[in-house]
Amino acid sequence: MFDVIIIGGGVAGFSAALFCARRGLGVLVLGKDIGGQANFTDQIENFPGAAPIGGFALISSIKAQAEAYGVKFIQAEVSKIKLAAQAFTVTAYGKQYKAKSLILAYGKTPRDLGVPGENELKGRGVSYCANCDAPLYKNKIVAIAGLGDIAADAALLCSKFAKKVYVLSKTDKLIAHPSLVKAMLRKKNVTLVPFVQIQQILGEQRLSGLGLINLKTGQHYDLPLDALLVELGYVVDSQISKNIVKLDEQEQIIVASDQSTSLPGIFAAGDATNRIYKQAVISAGEGATAALACFDYLMRQQGKHGLTSDWTQIKRVKS
């Protein structure tokens, strides 16, 4: 019986693990992989205190920090969560693990384009996060795949850095908000390429371009590029928490300010939650909060005083 099982091997999961273990809790992390979405990026340049670093290297260092405090990690996919007799049973690859509390940190995944070459070149010129990667494309030629607000937003952001931004569209219209489309098309270095479909992502070690088809003429041609930003939104797979904790209409876990969910004893952190902004440092912070709230919950369950901390002793300064 563990004090807490954390589901997810990304930045939220290992940050939560570190904070739980430093409070003396027995922690098991079950994760399909090590790194999560951070593995999809060339470099993370905005994690405070860390020099530009590969995503896998960053998460591996948080994992090592957590393991130094006794955290156990098993690479496995959780398929079921069950609550019975005040304990949670988690099933992964047919094996069952028990804990007094859970932290859900299973993240999300970007929606794929689904064309040949995409999987091979993810993180090597094929990106899914303009907010994260746009500054990496200074003076480069990039293309945006997507038609909605996030695609237009990505084009606007990339226009600040890239030499040239192509917005590829199957029609001659974008479904983004008109004001965003207007702002985007006003940029001198942004060009809307209508009636095209991406057939293939080209390149060996890195993306070198796209194989396109003109949907009006049927003509095939190659577009040389430095990067492609796939801006089709994200998918959260909350199958394991359905009917256990409350989810929003996008199946994100609804959390309170202390990262607690609708079911006592279950906390959630990172991109899987309904918090509006999603970044590595935000997930790390949510992981830390979830861990402290979880510790407080476990202490109170044992009839002990909950989390006592100096920050509850704040006194107003008289003016």
Ligand SMILES: Cc1cc2nc3c(=O)[nH]c(=O)nc-3n(C[C@H](O)[C@H](O)[C@H](O)COP(=O)(O)OP(=O)(O)OC[C@H]3O[C@@H](n4cnc5c(N)ncnc54)[C@H](O)[C@@H]3O)c2cc1C
């Ligand atoms: C291309 C790209 C570039 C990015 N660049 C940056 C950047 O430069 N800076 C920045 O701050 N942010 C960046 N981000 C965002 C950042 O990576 C995410 O906000 C962050 O990784 C989310 O962490 P997380 O732990 O909440 O979720 P995730 O990283 O999604 O991790 C979730 C983990 O849970 C595992 N999991 C899922 N389901 C299960 C299950 N059933 N059982 C067991 N394990 C499961 C997954 O395999 C994964 O290990 C980028 C994102 C992308 C896609």
